[in-house]
Amino acid sequence: MKKSIIAFVTLLLLFSCNKKDSKTNLHLTGNIKGLKKGTLIIQRVVDTNLVAFDTIKIDGSSTFETDLTLDSPEMLYLFLDRGVTNSLDNNIQFFAEPGKMNVETNLDSYTVSAKITGSKNQDLYQEYKKIDSRFRNENLDLIALKFKAIKSNNKILLDSLNTKQDNNTKRKYLFATNFAINNSNQEIAPFIALSEIYDINVKYLDTIQKTMSPKVAQSLYGKKLTEYVTKIKTQK
Known part of the structure; x- marks a missing residue:
């Protein structure tokens, strides 16, 4: 009887360990x-x-x-x-x-x-960052040129640089939006929407949110994006 109890307890411990590992x-x-x-x-x-x-x-x-x-x-x-x-x-x-x-x-x-x-989302994120870095670098170059224009009080050049910077930002946001939509079956989509273009017009965020696959929509970032879009729409 004593041996049976010990064996039973041992099995319970093994089951408990396996259950923990399986998590x-x-x-x-x-x-x-x-x-x-x-x-x-x-x-x-x-x-x-x-x-x-x-x-x-x-x-x-x-x-x-x-x-x-x-x-x-x-x-x-x-x-x-x-x-x-x-x-x-x-x-x-x-x-x-x-x-x-x-x-x-x-x-x-x-x-x-x-x-x-080992991660599809990581591969996509690296792909995204590689192209996004071009927009960031261009923006840094424009900031440096704007500083010189301000220093020399060249208002015409400054206005031109401001326009270029605005266009660069628009292209960056458009790229991020398209990238998220084209990868709507991966969790990288809502992550980019929340971390990179959260302040874009809500209609673009809404489009990304609606194109998410059911699996992505139920993910951590998918739920956060849905909550965020709903909150913005409520405030309007």
Whole structure:
């Protein structure tokens, strides 16, 4: 009888462990070349603040792995604690989704050298950022020229540069809108709408919201976009 009870308890413990393990749906691995000792903190955005989601200790080996639970694809941040502030140079942004993902980088150029694989949304986000950087760079060039025009009190040139900057912004927003609509079956669509063009005319946000696939509409960012569009429409 005593043996039966022990066996039963053992089975319950095994079932409990398996049940716990089954809840994780993202296996994240990585390698930070040159890092022998330190702390990695996986962060997520909660109420506009970055909060710790998981902590990984590095001691002797530059490789790491962890298992996470995601309710839906979500933008996460891999923060390398160097004992300084939570700066952009220490934080790798990646669009996490269930499955297997890998992060490869090095200690010297932590964010710049980062290569992330295993996520369709991440691939699309990198594609988006590559083109979006052209608009950002052009805007920076125009700002520099505007500063010179103001310094030389050249109002005609300043007006021309302001027009070019407005057109650049319109092209950037149009590109972001089309990119979101063309990828409406991925969670990157509502994320771009909320993070990149939240202040665009609501009719464009409404179009993105209506083109989302049912799966995306029920995701974290899909629900947030629907709530946001509804709120804007109510205020009008």
